[in-house]
Amino acid sequence: MPPEKLLQSVWLHQRIHRDQLKTADGQNLRVLHPGFASAEGGPDFRGAVLQFANEPPVSGDVEIDLQSAGWHAHRHDQNPNFKNVILHVVWDEVLSSRSKVPSRPPQLALKRFLDAPLAELALALENESGLPENLRGKCSAPLRDLAAPQLAELLHAAAKVRFQNKAEAILARARNSGWEQALWENLFRALGYKHNVWPMQNLAETKSRWTRGAHGDRVASTTFEIQARLLGVSGLLPDDLTRAQKSSDTFLRRAWDVWWRDRDEFESCILPREVWKFHGLRPANHPQRRLALASHWLASENLVAKIGDWAVAIPGAPASCRPVGDSRRQDASAPGDKAGDKWLDSLHEIFQVERDEFWSWHWTFKSARLAKPQPLLGTARVTDLAVNVVLPWLWVRAREGGNEQLQREVERRFFAWPAAEDNSVLKLARQRLLGTSQARVLKGAAQQQGLMQIIRDFCEHSNAVCADCRFPDLVRGWTTTEKMPPEGRGAGEA
Numbered sequence: 001m002p003p004e005k006l007l008q009s010v011w012l013h014q015r016i017h018r019d020q021l022k023t024a025d026g027q028n029l030r031v032l033h034p035g036f037a038s039a040e041g042g043p044d045f046r047g048a049v050l051q052f053a054n055e056p057p058v059s060g061d062v063e064i065d066l067q068s069a070g071w072h073a074h075r076h077d078q079n080p081n082f083k084n085v086i087l088h089v090v091w092d093e094v095l096s097s098r099s100k101v102p103s104r105p106p107q108l109a110l111k112r113f114l115d116a117p118l119a120e121l122a123l124a125l126e127n128e129s130g131l132p133e134n135l136r137g138k139c140s141a142p143l144r145d146l147a148a149p150q151l152a153e154l155l156h157a158a159a160k161v162r163f164q165n166k167a168e169a170i171l172a173r174a175r176n177s178g179w180e181q182a183l184w185e186n187l188f189r190a191l192g193y194k195h196n197v198w199p200m201q202n203l204a205e206t207k208s209r210w211t212r213g214a215h216g217d218r219v220a221s222t223t224f225e226i227q228a229r230l231l232g233v234s235g236l237l238p239d240d241l242t243r244a245q246k247s248s249d250t251f252l253r254r255a256w257d258v259w260w261r262d263r264d265e266f267e268s269c270i271l272p273r274e275v276w277k278f279h280g281l282r283p284a285n286h287p288q289r290r291l292a293l294a295s296h297w298l299a300s301e302n303l304v305a306k307i308g309d310w311a312v313a314i315p316g317a318p319a320s321c322r323p324v325g326d327s328r329r330q331d332a333s334a335p336g337d338k339a340g341d342k343w344l345d346s347l348h349e350i351f352q353v354e355r356d357e358f359w360s361w362h363w364t365f366k367s368a369r370l371a372k373p374q375p376l377l378g379t380a381r382v383t384d385l386a387v388n389v390v391l392p393w394l395w396v397r398a399r400e401g402g403n404e405q406l407q408r409e410v411e412r413r414f415f416a417w418p419a420a421e422d423n424s425v426l427k428l429a430r431q432r433l434l435g436t437s438q439a440r441v442l443k444g445a446a447q448q449q450g451l452m453q454i455i456r457d458f459c460e461h462s463n464a465v466c467a468d469c470r471f472p473d474l475v476r477g478w479t480t481t482e483k484m485p486p487e488g489r490g491a492g493e494a
């Protein structure tokens with residue numbers, strides 16, 4: 001039996017007799033696109049485009065298993081992440097499944113269709129990584145034809161759209177709840193990353209209740225009290241001691257000493273534990289640890305003022321001193337600008353927590369005490385906070401206050417900000433659109449944001465074979481003076 005990884009590679013590179021494919025139940029099969037390898041769990045390939053018999057082409061996921069029994073053995077049939085699987089690719093179907101009775105999802109046995117002996121394929125595919133050239137997007141060729149400054153301008157325009165969309169969303173919230181509350185909600189959302197955005201938002205929405213009490217008479221005064229209350233209302237304060245980690249149990253006893261007195265008062269704010277997602281989370285990103293960080297921010301009381309001061313500070317960036325009306329373009333992308341690193345460092349200082357007596361030494365309640373203290377916030381997360389929350393918040397607040405100079409300064413910082421941590425979405429986008437897996441092709445966080453806006457505005461409205469996508473034409477007609485068309489703007493933009 002070959003390794004499953006080899007089967008995945010055979011499928012991705014389509015090293016099969018593509019004109020002879022038949023499913024186990026006898027349907028002709030055309031693969032219009034094998035889909036994109038998934039790095040996030042769930043089915044192995046997302047967004048494949050397949051045609052069964054004479055039916056219209058369909059888009060969906062493809063799961064690869066060695067044996068057809070894997071579908072039930074791995075409980076894919078009960079897993080909602082697998083509900084969009086349209087083809088189960090296996091090495092060899094079991095004899096009983098070679099019948100004309102349709103199986104759901106249909107099965108394809110690769111063994112019968114390889115275009116070369118398995119050993120030969122293993123050698124040929126051994127060093128292949130990333131997306132094969134023939135699976136790149138239709139915009140890849142016109143993007144390659146752009147000169148470097150044109151490509152930079154295109155990404156700059158897309159990044160600006162994304163930045164302004166975020167700012168408008170913050171403004172909408174600020175109109176309802178005030179600038180400070182809008183900031184807190186977005187900081188909490190950012191702490192939830194992609195898995196726990198909504199419970200974090202929910203906690204931020206009820207913040208004034210659980211920090212002060214319904215009548216303002218139950219103010220939590222220390223970081224520890226805020227932390228215990230936050231863990232309590234989040235539903236993430238464990239009911240039981242670990243009985244294995246002494247320091248964790250000491251912390252839990254102290255936290256419960258605080259929370260049992262508060263619980264009734266804040267009952268209406270308590271979230272059920274089920275709303276949190278833990279699957280695939282790194283311990284450093286566990287929501288308990290993120291809430292501990294938030295408790296320090298809340299206890300510091302002047303975080304919002306510090307952010308305001310940071311916006312007008314000039315850490316080693318003489319260009320930001322330019323007077324209003326300076327005609328030199330200030331929002332031009334300046335990736336690699338050392339000022340970007342300084343702004344990152346100075347913002348990191350504001351958000352970093354000196355030391356937490358428990359969380360600096362533990363990833364989770366169950367983990368053993370660490371040999372060395374670990375920071376509660378790394379620079380990668382500061383970049384996420386900057387480009388998604390702090391800079392759009394400062395920018396739109398400056399705009400609403402008529403402060404053009406500050407607006408330009410914030411925009412300048414956004415376009416000079418160092419690149420964020422790479423992720424699977426960016427990686428695939430670079431391969432599909434820019435034809436490279438190298439992260440350094442995107443210079444700075446704004447270019448990454450620009451690429452993500454293109455995915456959102458174009459890729460997410462098309463499919464793996466780029467059906468009806470207008471972006472390639474837009475790229476062909478792109479000149480440095482052009483702006484993104486209305487359909488190239490995100491929702492909410494006029």
Ligand code: SF4
Nearest residue numbers: 137139458459466469
């Ligand atoms: S869908 Fe459009 S933007 Fe996305 S890869 Fe295809 S051509 Fe490019």
